[in-house]
Amino acid sequence: MKNYKEMELFAKEIRILTSQMFLHRGDGHIGGAFSIIESLSVLFSNYINQGKVKDYFVLSKGHAGPSYYATLALLGHIPMDQICTLNENGTILPSHPDRHKTPGVDCTTGSLGQGISQAVGIAYGLKIQKKSGMVFCIIGDGEFQEGEVFEALQFASGKKLDNLIVFLDYNKKQVDGLVKDVSCATNFTLFFESLGIHSVTCNGNDIQEVDTAIKQCMNNDDVANVVILDTVKGFGNKFFEKQFNPHHVTFSKEEMHALTESVKEMKKG
Amino acid sequence: MSWKLNKANEVEEIRKIYGLTLESLIKEGKPIMVCDADLAGSSGASFIYTKYPNNSVNFGICEANMIAAAAAMSMTGLKPYVHSFAPFVSRRVADQLYVSAGFAKNDIHIYATDPGYWSQYNGATHTTFEDLAIMRSIPGVNIVAPSDAVQFKWVLEYYEEHGGIFYNRCTRKPIPKLYEDGSTFEFGKALWTHKGTDVALIAIGASVNDAIQAREELSKLGISASVIDLFFVKPIDEELIKQVIREHKSVVTIENHNRFGGIGEHIGSIIANEGVQVKLRQVCVNDRYGEVGDFKYLKETFKLTKEDIVIAAINSLNK
C-alpha cells in the first residue's frame, strides 16, 4: 500500500515518463493522457492486484495509451528500453492499447465505446462464476456520447455489477471542442442516478480525492459504481492546461520547450 | 468523360479539396448538409461549421446515429455529406448503412478517410482492410476510390446532382494530382490511363500511382504494362475489364485492402465468367490486421509497394 505522498510521487514519475515519450515522438494525445494520471497512480498503487487475485484495467479511451504505458513501465511490466518506441515501426507500444502486443495490457481498445463493453463483459463473467477480482475502466466524456456506453451502463446496472468501477474522465473537451458545444451539457450525477448506478464525483487530479472516491465505491453490494473525475485536460503542464484543446498535438517548438521545461521542474521539485 | 493526365508534377491535399468543394456548393445555394462525428477538425471542412452553421452539424462521437440521421435528413430535401475515419463509417455502422441508407433508399455521401495503411500511427483499430468487402455487399451502395483530388472533387459534385449512396474511400493527405483540372469522369467507368500489351495493372486509389511507377520499372525490363485506374469499385466497369482481360497476357490487381472482398476477387470472377485464359495476381493485404508505423514500413509489411507490383507482374507472365 502506498500513502498519499508516495502516490503523488508516482503520479509525478508517470507524468515525467509520459512527457519524455511525447518529447521523443514529437506528437501525441497529450491532453487525455495527462488528465488521468492521478487515477492511474492511485489505481495501480493500491487497487489493481496482479497476483493471485487478478483485477482488470480497461482503458476504454484508448488514445490515452502513453500514460498507461508509462505506468506499466514504472511497475516493471514494460521494459524501460522500449518505452520511447511509442508508435515506431514494429513497436510493442502502439498509440492504442493492444493486449497481444504490450505486456501488462488487459484489453484491446481504441474504437471508442468498446472498452466499457469489454469491462462489463469481464465483470459479469467474473461475477457469474463467483470469481474474485475487480474491473476498473476509464472512459472519456466525449466517448460517453457513443450509444454503446449507454448500452454497457444499462447492463452494468441491470446485472448489479458491484465488481465494476467506471471512471468518467470529465475533462470537458473532445476533438472538435467543448463537450457541451459539440454534444450537450449533461448532469452526469442525475444520469447515473436514473440508471440506478452509484456515482461519486471528485477532483480527478487530486490523489487524495480520487482515493477517497474509490474507497466509497469499493464493497458496495449489488450496485455498479462510477467515479466522475472532474479533471483538466492536459493537467500537470501549465501550457497545455491553458490551451483551448490539447487533444492531439503535433508539438511546435514552443510546445516542445514547455514540455521540456516542465520535465525539468518536475524532476527538481 | 473527358480527362487528361496532368503533365505537371503536382500534389494536392484531398481534405483541403473536401472543404473547398463543399464551400463552393454552399455558395451556389445547393441544399447540402455537412456532417461529422467529432472529427470535423480532421476532415478539412472544419471552417464550414463556423462559417455556414445552417449547412453543417456535428453529431458528437455518435457514428451510428449520424449515419441513420443523415440518411433520413435527405428525405427533407438535403444532401448529407458525412465524414469520419473509415472504420467508424463502415465497420461500426454497417447496419445503419444497410437499413436507413440502403434499404430505405436515402441519399448519403460518406467520406471515409485514411483507409488501409493511411491510418498510419493510429494502428489497427483505425485501419480498414475490409471496408470494401462490407460496402460491396450492400445493394445500392456506390463505392469510389479516387486516385487524386480531381476525381475526388468530381464525385462530390456528381453526388450533389444525382444523389444516391456514395462510399468515398480516400485519404486526407496530399497525393499526386494525376488528372488535369476540369477533367470529367463518368459514373461506373474506369480509366485506361496507360496503354501496354503484356500485363494490365488494375489499381484503386493512391495505389494507381504505385502502378504507374511499377509500369516504368517494368518497361526497363522490357515488359509492356497497361495501367487501369478503376475509380469505381462498385458498380465496376465490366465492359472495360472484359476488354482488358482479352487484350493482355496477364492481370495484376493492386489494392490497399484485404484479399477477401476486394477488387482482385471481383476481377477474378469476371475473368472466370468470361472464360478467358489469363493469369491473375493480386497485390493486396493477406488477411491481416493493421498496425502502427510510417507509410514505407506499412506498405512493406503488407506487401503493397511498387516492387511488390513489379514482382507480381513478372510472376503473372511466367508460364
Ligand SMILES: Cc1ncc(C[n+]2csc(CCOP(=O)(O)OP(=O)(O)O)c2C)c(N)n1
Ligand atoms: C468510435 C470512435 N470514433 C472516433 C474516434 C476518434 N477519436 C479519438 S479520441 C476522440 C475524442 C475523445 O474525446 P474524449 O472521450 O473526451 O477523450 P479525452 O478528452 O479524454 O481525450 C475521437 C473522436 C475513435 N477513436 N473511435
Ligand SMILES: [Mg+2]
Ligand atoms: Mg474529454
